[in-house]
Structure formats: C-alpha cells, structure tokens
Amino acid sequence: MNLPNKLTMLRILLIPVFMVVLYWDFPGATWVAVAIFIVASFTDLLDGKIARKYNLVTDFGKFADPLADKMLVTAALLWFVEIGQMPAWALLIVLVREFAVSGLRMIASDKGRVIAAGWSGKVKTASTMVCIVLMFLPIPGWLNTVCVAVIAITTLYSGVEYFVLNRDIIATA
Numbered sequence: 473m474n475l476p477n478k479l480t481m482l483r484i485l486l487i488p489v490f491m492v493v494l495y496w497d498f499p500g501a502t503w504v505a506v507a508i509f510i511v512a513s514f515t516d517l518l519d520g521k522i523a524r525k526y527n528l529v530t531d532f533g534k535f536a537d538p539l540a541d542k543m544l545v546t547a548a549l550l551w552f553v554e555i556g557q558m559p560a561w562a563l564l565i566v567l568v569r570e571f572a573v574s575g576l577r578m579i580a581s582d583k584g585r586v587i588a589a590g591w592s593g594k595v596k597t598a599s600t601m602v603c604i605v606l607m608f609l610p611i612p613g614w615l616n617t618v619c620v621a622v623i624a625i626t627t628l629y630s631g632v633e634y635f636v637l638n639r640d641i642i643a644t645a
Contacts, residue, residue, distance in 0.1 A: 476523035477533050479515040483540040486512040487547050494551055506608045512544050513601045538589075541597060542570050548604045549623075557607060557616060562624045566600075569631035576634060580641050587638055592630035599626050 473481070490508045493501050519537060523529045549566060552558035573593075580587045603619035611619075635642065 474528045476519040479519035483512045483515045592633045596626040596630040
C-alpha cells in the first residue's frame with residue numbers, strides 16, 4: 473500500500489475516533505474533535521497531491537479517497553443535525569448530491585468514461601470542510617447560518633454542474 477493510500481486509510485480510521493470524542497463529551501472534547509477533523513481533512517489534500525506528483529494513483533485510491541471524504545463530511549454534518557446546529561434538509565442536499573454524482577459516475581464507467589472531480593467539486597469540498605471547522609467554533613448564529621448556506625449552495629451548484637456537463641451520459645443511458 474503506497475503513501476497516498478495509507479493517508480486515505482488514516483482518514484477513514486480517524487472518523488470513528490472523531491465521533492467517539494464528540495460523544496465522550498469531556499472538557500475540551502470539541503477542540504480535540506476539531507483537531508482530528510483538521511488532520512483528517514489535511515490528509516485529503518496531501519494524499520491527492522502526493523499521488524499525482526509521484527504517479528501513485530491507484531484504483532484503490534480512486535475508490536477510497538472520495539469515499540473517505542464523504543464519510544468524514546457526513547459524520548460531521550450528522551453531528552450538527554443531531555445537536556440542532558444544522559437543519560436536516562441541508563444534510564439531505566449533501567447526501568442526495570453524493571448519491572446522484574456517484575450514480576452518474578457508475579453509468580459513465582459502464583460506458584468506458586471516467587468523470588474526474590471538477591473544479592466546482594473541489595471548491596465544494598474545501599468550502600464544506602472550512603465551514604465545518606467554523607461551525608465547531610463558538611461563532612454567532614448568523615455565521616453558522618452562512619456556513620450552512622455555503623455548504624448547501626456549493627453542493628447544489630457542483631451537483632448540477634456534474635449533470636449539465638455530462639448530460640450526454642444520461643441521454644444515452
């Protein structure tokens with residue numbers, strides 16, 4: 473297993489640790505959870521850069537890296553819904569987009585096409601991770617609302633973009 477794949481596995485292993493820390497609720501738990509989330513998010517940035525720079529892209533990485541991202545983000549957003557800091561409809565937007573884009577990628581794969589992550593998808597991921605970190609901090613309610621809106625809007629935009637740019641795949645499905 474190469475270094476980028478090890479970093480992806482580390483991210484996956486950090487997810488249950490992140491959740492246990494949140495539920496454990498000891499003094500400073502939120503700060504420890506934020507630190508774990510930041511480290512996990514940083515592995516996402518690092519594994520992709522290393523894989524591309526040193527030509528270490530693997531089928532495992534193509535599958536596990538986006539899955540790890542979805543798992544990490546979903547875990548954090550589920551927490552925010554549970555504690556009443558995020559409405560469930562916003563999480564639903566994120567989940568529907570992820571399932572829809574994954575389905576589109578499967579159809580494309582059956583047709584011999586690969587749909588790479590687009591610029592808007594990268595912006596969505598980065599802005600979501602930044603907003604998640606902000607939402608763990610003691611921020612005013614209006615800023616939390618802005619973060620939820622940023623997550624929902626960037627998620628919707630990137631999802632629509634994937635389908636518009638790849639409408640030929642759907643038309644021939």
